[in-house]
Amino acid sequence: MDLLNIFNKFSGLTVMALVGESGTGKSFKSKLLAQKYNIDAIIDDGLLIQNDKILGGRSAKTEKTYMGAVRIALFDDKDHRDEVAKIIKKSKIKKLLLLGTSEKMVTKIATRLQVPPPEKIIHIEDIATREEIDKAIRSRQVEGKHVIPVPAIEIQRNYSQIFYDSIKVFFSKPAMLFGKKKNQKTFEKSVVTPEFSKKGRVSISEAALTQMTIHCVQEFDSKIRIKKFSIKTNNRGYRLVITIDVPFGKQLTGEIYKLQSYIVDNIEKYTGILIEEVSIVIDKITGVDKIIKD
Numbered sequence: 001m002d003l004l005n006i007f008n009k010f011s012g013l014t015v016m017a018l019v020g021e022s023g024t025g026k027s028f029k030s031k032l033l034a035q036k037y038n039i040d041a042i043i044d045d046g047l048l049i050q051n052d053k054i055l056g057g058r059s060a061k062t063e064k065t066y067m068g069a070v071r072i073a074l075f076d077d078k079d080h081r082d083e084v085a086k087i088i089k090k091s092k093i094k095k096l097l098l099l100g101t102s103e104k105m106v107t108k109i110a111t112r113l114q115v116p117p118p119e120k121i122i123h124i125e126d127i128a129t130r131e132e133i134d135k136a137i138r139s140r141q142v143e144g145k146h147v148i149p150v151p152a153i154e155i156q157r158n159y160s161q162i163f164y165d166s167i168k169v170f171f172s173k174p175a176m177l178f179g180k181k182k183n184q185k186t187f188e189k190s191v192v193t194p195e196f197s198k199k200g201r202v203s204i205s206e207a208a209l210t211q212m213t214i215h216c217v218q219e220f221d222s223k224i225r226i227k228k229f230s231i232k233t234n235n236r237g238y239r240l241v242i243t244i245d246v247p248f249g250k251q252l253t254g255e256i257y258k259l260q261s262y263i264v265d266n267i268e269k270y271t272g273i274l275i276e277e278v279s280i281v282i283d284k285i286t287g288v289d290k291i292i293k294d
Helices: 003-011 027-036 066-073 078-089 102-111 130-143 152-158 195-199 207-222 255-271 288-293
Strands: 013-017 039-046 047-050 053-057 095-100 122-123 147-148 162-173 183-193 223-233 238-247 275-286
Touching: 013 027, 013 102, 027 095, 027 147, 053 078, 053 152, 095 102, 122 255, 152 183, 152 207, 183 288, 207 223, 207 255, 223 275, 255 275
Parallel strands: 013 095, 013 122, 039 095, 238 275
Antiparallel strands: 039 047, 047 053, 147 183, 162 183, 223 238
16 A cells, blocks of 8 residues: 555545646636535635535635735645644545646645645646636636635625626536436536736746845855756746756755755745746766865
């Protein structure tokens, strides 16, 4: 039995995840996915949702800035994540669905909520057509509309300031049970317009990100020198490639991995952006020539 199965056995909790870029319709599809796999609770943008009710957490949709929303969605605040973790345990939830923009994001959410890592990760492209995804993206980019997978009454009670409209989704299974067709079920979802979507997305310039990375490296170890630095971006986050020189005698085992974590944790903490990957290339071991001459 592998570690994941052992973890699940003793926790009594199975975790799944739905992954897709921002605005591709994950929240809209999450309830249907939950019914298919008999999942009884969903984590979506900082909220814990069960049986059409908000059990706990804070909605990222209420934040005034995009960065603030990302921090909420990632459970960056300790009080926030501890509250939700306690409710998950107390409610004896057996199956949990995590929503996120990348596999890294849902894994980080699982770690922060003290639940097992997702044993099954489904991508939005697996359950939605290209037409559905494009429609969702247009609604997000042009109209600034977001979906929370709970009925309007829940949003009006808790977040009336961002409520916009509600939509009903009809879902029926063609399967027959005891010779009779199963009843059609209706799901209601709420459409909201967050403050940050009205004001536009906040991003960080490559120059600012470069400065922060250099600072992180120097703070971690002032003897490490950055030779080259490049940034790649997409909707899932930022990918950094750092080429460095390290002094001879530096214990590299484990230290490079610690440096990667240090850079990711600090940049995400202070900016709210998501660092998808940090690749470190060691170009040169400095000080070797001097030792040989001596």
